[in-house]
Amino acid sequence: MPYAPEDDEVPNPLRPGLRAETAPEPCAVVIFGASGDLAHRKLVPALYNLAVGGHLPGAFAVVGVAKTGYAHDEFVQDMREAVGKFSRTRPIDPEIWQDFAAGMRYVCGEFDDPDTFARLRNTLEEADRSRATRGNRLFYFATPPSAFPSLLERLKEAGLIRSPLESGFTRVVIEKPFGRDLASARALNRLVLQTFDERQVFRIDHYLGKETVQNLLVFRFGNSIFEPIWNRRYVEHVQITAGEELGIEGRGHYYEEAGVLRDMIQNHVQQLLCLCAMEPPIAYDADGVRDEKLKVLRAVETFDSQERVAADVVLGQYAPGSIAGADVPGYQQEKDVAQGSRTPTFVAARFNVRSWRWDGVPFYVRSGKRMPKRATEIAVHFRRIPHQLFGEGATQPNVLIIRVQPQEGITLRFSAKVPGERYRPRTVSMDFRYGTTFASATPEAYERLLLDAMRGDQTLFTRGDEVEAAWKIAGSILKYTESPAFPRPYLYEAGSWGPRQADQLLARDGRAWRRL
């Protein structure tokens, strides 16, 4: 256990029993890639909303770093427009904005130029003096991964990184994709950990910032009636769906490199699988939760032959079609997509979790673009009743559905008697909707995650070994599917739930995808 200075100190007498959440210490958030899409759509609006909610420390600064040649005022104006367009709370409150914008700084420069970092250092020191940020820094890498090595190297050279043993914190938030395969993820982990201690590294997966994803843990471990049946004895199979109505939205260059396996499965979908399948953690803290997720990832059977991949994985690519009455182009017609591209935009796969709890219970996952609608959910299908008292097939197995987005909530499907007629059962739904039961405005995932990073809470961030274990699984599929010998992805019409081979994947096992 590393030495922590606070171990020797008198405990804070005013802290015990307080109901208010701990405020972050004063700090400067440095966004690399501040002129990019993520900063505009998510990060700066999230920080502004934290200011609206009174969650930011008063001593606070946002420093943007990018290649775009903004003057300071242009940067502030650009961010104001972004907040006006993408913020959860609108219109902009002039007084809060004025206070927030007073802490904004901008540094223009290349990420591999030492001069950029010398100027960043001066800017941060100035913020320490004028904004009382006290040397605490949260670096946010909202850049393509190719920039990570030079960012790490230059930050170190410029003396901008303090060890956890020094006063004042230095933390880094790293956006996905964290590597593009196991080897590159390992290399990146090594590189990051040469510069930072694991306690300073926050690998972000914004799905974990969603309220319903966190609620899954409360649902499982805060109720006594579900956990006893959450195992192979009662659960027949699990379906995880992460469907998007959108296409690639002009990000052809990125998507051609990534594809659905890197974009969705290696991170978001596997995280959902972990939270669904994990054992109860010893404590709700960063390592307690992440240790259990890691165990699940280690228990997931890797795909060790082309035959296994061909049998249990279906890849698809969207062809032209129609969504909500509008014609949409196929993937091959999208901007920056190569002619004859083999990049999959859809995957359906069967995962086996080889653990005491789950052995023999298949986890079917599917994710795709240009689906009929946006829908992310986990559906736990329970076993049939042993004796068909009301006639063969009269009752359907129970299904518990955890809807992640949209209409976040939980539905339990069970059999009920149709009134009047003699014992004719029908499946009905019992619904819990997060939005109506708790009518307070739900914060965006990035708000929660940025606040946690400022507070130093890593529970909702992925650890290095977890990322590598996830890549081991996704990589075992990619190893075969990216080989020229592997069949091309099946085409599916935009606006459908993927190629018919995805249906056959389940039909083979006597099952069917839930109709969403």
Added chain:
Amino acid sequence: MSDAYGEPISAGGSQHSGELTLSFDQAVDLRRIEAALHAARERGGPAPESVATLNLVAITFNAAQYERACPALEAAGTLHPCRLIALIADALIEHDSLSAAVSVIRSGGAVTMERIVLSATGRAVRHLESAMMGLLRPDLPMVVVWGGRPLGDLLHRVVESADRIVTDSGARPPNYLAETADLLAKGAPIGDLAWARIFPWQSLAADTLDLPNLREHRGNIRNARVVCAGAVGAEGLLLLGWMQSRIKRLEVAIEAQGAPDEDAGVPQGPIPRAAPMGLGHVRLLEFVAPPVTFTLHRESGLLLAEVKGDDDGYVAHRVRLPPELPGSLLALELKILAGRDELYAQSAQQAAKLLRAAKP
């Protein structure tokens, strides 16, 4: 009623014509009330979803008091879906009368509040309590919002039957805090909006002592002083009571200075803001750990923590006070549906000792 909280739907008449009022000659007819509620639910569309997490019972002693409390009850009740049973017990009016007004509020397609306002005057007030008991939704906790002084038989009966009672010591002269402390000492599950009002002060004081260079002073805090706006109030006493309950042998002082903010109402506008500083609200908290003085003070919608004696003096923290919508403090207190906040109980009892010590 703001659109943000959903649309109230009456039990009778058109959708926007207000509540359906039922009058009763003798006892309250619970079946008629339930039928009216059912009608109100149905008017909102076919089989709307109905969610409830608690029975929220508001006890007030005249119609004006209820009207003042109404926006906060509606807002808090919508954040915590509930059956709201408001009792208006006006025994000062001699004429005996008994009536009920019924409506529901929908939000996002679901019924999130069923509201029953029972009004009684004269001797008919004695029927209210039993009527209320008959109208509770089963299995849900009962939280009572007590709008009167912390005294009387009715309160004692409520203490025995409610899972939680929420009062507002800040709305009464501070000496009533001693009555509340007595009830707390007997184990009453009381919550207090005055306590919720000082959360930002407590949080900022604790956060300041968490700053790495100030941690060394944690064990050396000797005295504390609170300044209230206009008059000494319950918030200031609770703040000092809290500090004394946390720090042994702490010497404390409280005084009033200056005037409250001119507009002491709840701020309005599209963006919620911190409430103005009302009469008796905390203006400043100072605590000393020689040679360092920590001063937390309010400046408009901000709380600032300044430190002197450690280096040359600087602003250690600066936080924006949370925005205060109608009902936000109550919603905060409703996060606890049963039992009591032990820290509040200890702080209120300590505050009561301060009151007793101050009496000649």
